[in-house]
Amino acid sequence: MAHPSHVISTLITTEKQALTLSLVGSIAFAIFGIGYGLLVGSHAIMLDGIFSLFSMGMTGLGLVTAYFVTRPYDERFQYGYAHFEPIANVINGLIILLLCLGALYNGITTLLEGGREINLGHALICAAISTFLCSLLYLVEARLAKQFNSELVRVDSEEWLVDTILSATLLVGFLVAIGLDAIGHGQYNRYIDPVLVSLLALCATLIPIKVLSRNLREVFKIAPKGDVSQHVEREIETLRQRYGFECYSHLAKSGRRFDLELNILVAPDQDWPVERQDALRHELWSRLGDTLGDAWLSVCFTREKRWL
Numbered sequence: 001m002a003h004p005s006h007v008i009s010t011l012i013t014t015e016k017q018a019l020t021l022s023l024v025g026s027i028a029f030a031i032f033g034i035g036y037g038l039l040v041g042s043h044a045i046m047l048d049g050i051f052s053l054f055s056m057g058m059t060g061l062g063l064v065t066a067y068f069v070t071r072p073y074d075e076r077f078q079y080g081y082a083h084f085e086p087i088a089n090v091i092n093g094l095i096i097l098l099l100c101l102g103a104l105y106n107g108i109t110t111l112l113e114g115g116r117e118i119n120l121g122h123a124l125i126c127a128a129i130s131t132f133l134c135s136l137l138y139l140v141e142a143r144l145a146k147q148f149n150s151e152l153v154r155v156d157s158e159e160w161l162v163d164t165i166l167s168a169t170l171l172v173g174f175l176v177a178i179g180l181d182a183i184g185h186g187q188y189n190r191y192i193d194p195v196l197v198s199l200l201a202l203c204a205t206l207i208p209i210k211v212l213s214r215n216l217r218e219v220f221k222i223a224p225k226g227d228v229s230q231h232v233e234r235e236i237e238t239l240r241q242r243y244g245f246e247c248y249s250h251l252a253k254s255g256r257r258f259d260l261e262l263n264i265l266v267a268p269d270q271d272w273p274v275e276r277q278d279a280l281r282h283e284l285w286s287r288l289g290d291t292l293g294d295a296w297l298s299v300c301f302t303r304e305k306r307w308l
Contacts (some may be wrong), residue, residue, distance in 0.1 A: 015152065018144040047197055079259075089215040093209075103197055111191060115192075118193050120177050239283070263308045285297060
């Protein structure tokens, strides 16, 4: 029997549909978490709901960004809209990080004030439902992120992973509290909720930090690392050895688009008419097109070294 996440992901055919599904899920979880948290008196459950509320706003931002990044360049944005994607992800990561730090402060101060009583039975039911549904949405979004090769959906799936971690930690914590009641140590249960809030906040900060580190590299135009960069260097070195010219390359990544600039110094004894220049461009693109995808490629020729 197929896993529910696989069944759902087969019904989603575009990046925008994936983000819309996440937006609907965020709205539902925000209402459910905040409402149930108020009902049972649990700040940890409310934190889960508030996290979903912020996720709703961030997913909405992701939807708007997904619309922009697929648009072609125009007179106003003459290099296109690809740079909107890492900017949106940085905003997303910063807000989640601030939320986690605020929750950590709340958990510690509540703990120091003597804890808080909650309705364990209802809290356990809420945590079980939330853990199952959040993990389901995480699996769906992670599958779709890989399918569409979308950083927006990937970041969105990581938000659902944070939500799953929050809910699962709540579930374990409430089970521990019920166990303490069963063995006659129920007086410690009032500390369970603030301890959970603090642990959840600490665990959850790891993911936005990862998102920020990855996307800030693109915002600041730091040269990408990994297989793509190495492959580009190898192919350019092959052309340099074959044609005997001096050249310098610049590679950057903005969202889903790579920008590659190659500046070639033409020696006085070399002849590079326009037709030969275009042939070199075609050769370079045939070697790198599958790797770089919809890239911005610029190949310039000069006889003056200062223009390299």
